Amino acid sequence: MKILMPILLALVTTVASAAQWRTDPLTPLDQRYMEERRQELNSLVQISMGRSFGHGRDSDLRLIQDILDRKLVKPDETAQLQAMGIIMGEHLRRENGLRWVIYSDAKGRSRALEVPAKDEFLFPVTQISSRVRVGAEVDVQAIYQRLEQEIKRIKKKIIVR
Template structure:
């Protein structure tokens, strides 16, 4: 498999998409979008508290909590909304870890989606579906690997840190 084919497959698997100005419109979250996202995170938090003995903290510990939910088969394969709620939790971890990522509304001919976009660019990740697309076909995704791979894709687009980073 050629490197360009591998790259295209990675783009599809990780939900990475450069927006085309004439094909997609990217806008800020509204109050309703933020409220919807908070309700989704609450659903996952409730599940984690009741069935895993953990809670959603909006930090990297959530990756382990999501993995335990997946490994214990706590989400039915046909519960797309709860799987997407898990993607919202994953996205919130990404936002917490990378200041230059922000939640946006991405609209194109396929509809309206919630995306994480690199500030000042039209490069977007779609964490809402990063887990659900895999789980809905019976896979048990490795949450930390998905997170690491997404962060590696974003890294080249981030501004260089002065003095060699942190």
Template sequence: MKKLWLLLFIAPLLATATAYAQPPQSITPQIRDLSWTDESFLNTQRKRIARLAGEKIGAPIRGTKADLTTLQRIIERELISQSDTSMQQALGVALGDALMNEESELEWKVYEDKKGHSRALCAMSVNECLFPVTMLSRRMKVGLKPDVKKIYLEALYLIADSLPPLPYGGKREYSIY
């Protein structure tokens, strides 16, 4: 009888210990289309940054690289507090729209991995993505004033090798002008 009780008590402990001893299964990143909620989030962020730019800078947000100067002015004038992560991420959405407008092979997607789900700009033909929503906010959160144009160009060159080749073997060249 004692052996039975011992077995009933120890068996679940051994099973639990075995489960913890096995390496975690890696979750392959998944890239999928934006849901209605994701689209709504991006649109809300676009409206927030457009409102701020219009009221405080007097400049529109158009979704093009012309916005880079406006985004930099917002950062330099410290119109968004260091603790306002949501508004900093709205800057990142505007940066992402400018990147997408420059490079037609990029589109907003949802990137999901073991850490969670993020809205990202992904190359349509491969599983390579940029994460513009946090490109500025991670720097601003620690008190830096990021160079928006530099980050923009670095992001484009970072993803360029993942994009389909240009006709006639041309090389992608990017400019902020």
């Protein structure tokens, strides 16, 4: 089983046994947390830019890029940076038939997108925040495209158990 995790600018694949990780459905608290982060970010862009999220994937990805380019969110504002990842992840989920889960391992608990029946996961919530935190340039469209390519690769793969 492979687990996909973001490390700076690349997706890194790690092999783990089932005993090392587990998944659970999102709790109502997780769902509320994700919705509140999206609403907070949307309020910020409405006030700062007179725009809002919810006008389609391409519009939302451009808006995230504009927020980053204008430095409206600082590197230490992790919750708002992760809200950008939640918005990006929600588009990935809808367009690719994925589902949000809580992924738990020795490092902790994360919100992840599961590719059903493949035991593989993507972590879009931290894709942007991890890059901004280290001062790296962020190309939101490129991140999204890499994640979509990875989803296609995973879906094509045959699982042998």
